[in-house]
Amino acid sequence: MDLGAPVSFYVLETGVPVYDSGGAEVGRVEHVLADEDADIFDGLVIDARVGFGGWRFADAEQVAEVFERGVVLSVGADALHDPEAGPAVMEADPAEQEGTLGHKLRRAWDLISGNY
Numbered sequence: 849m850d851l852g853a854p855v856s857f858y859v860l861e862t863g864v865p866v867y868d869s870g871g872a873e874v875g876r877v878e879h880v881l882a883d884e885d886a887d888i889f890d891g892l893v894i895d896a897r898v899g900f901g902g903w904r905f906a907d908a909e910q911v912a913e914v915f916e917r918g919v920v921l922s923v924g925a926d927a928l929h930d931p932e933a934g935p936a937v938m939e940a941d942p943a944e945q946e947g948t949l950g951h952k953l954r955r956a957w958d959l960i961s962g963n964y
Contacts, residue, residue, distance in 0.1 A: 905931040
């Protein structure tokens with residue numbers, strides 16, 4: 849499979865296929881979570897409605913490679929997080945969650961639900 853040249857998360861387009869560590873397609877890029885001003889890549893919101901049903905979140909550490917025509921994860925599809933779990937964390941003190949997975953999931957949920 850030819851995924852093209854390696855690219856930065858800055859130019860990763862919506863709809864690009866996402867593959868797990870075994871090479872199986874798990875979904876398509878829905879949104880890149882990043883703080884471009886600070887040059888920090890947080891992860892990807894993946895539209896996995898076809899294969900796994902719903903949305904999935906891949907933390908930056910789970911993204912092995914980013915190419916023009918595909919993203920390769922360092923984990924299997926079962927290791928991806930459900931961003932819909934984020935609202936349960938909303939009760940926690942945001943100051944305590946800064947920089948944690950809970951914070952990233954909350955940001956992912958806000959983006960896909962339109963609360964940003």
